[in-house]
Amino acid sequence: MLIVNLKASIERKSAIEKRRITLKVIEQETGVKALTLSRMATNHNYNFSRKDLEKLLIYFNCQPNDLLTLIKDDQRL
Secondary structure, eight states, X not given: OEEEOHHHHHHHHHHHHTXXXXXXXXXXXXXXXXXXXXXHHHOTTOOOOHHHHXXXXXXXXXXXXXXXXXXXXXXXX
16 A cells, blocks of 8 residues: 655645645645645545656655655555
């Protein structure tokens, strides 16, 4: 299962930039729809595009391992 650490990334960027960042703000600044962002954060089976992932990595100035966590099937309870 692939988990998107969107909330943590938003909190980190908000603290660094000293401003409130919402899904709507991210949509305005990246072009990735707020609904897509919400689905990425909450639906572990949601298939998002590489294009959207790339936009988020650039926006958060991070690497894939910072935004994504892979939990192998044998690690889940």
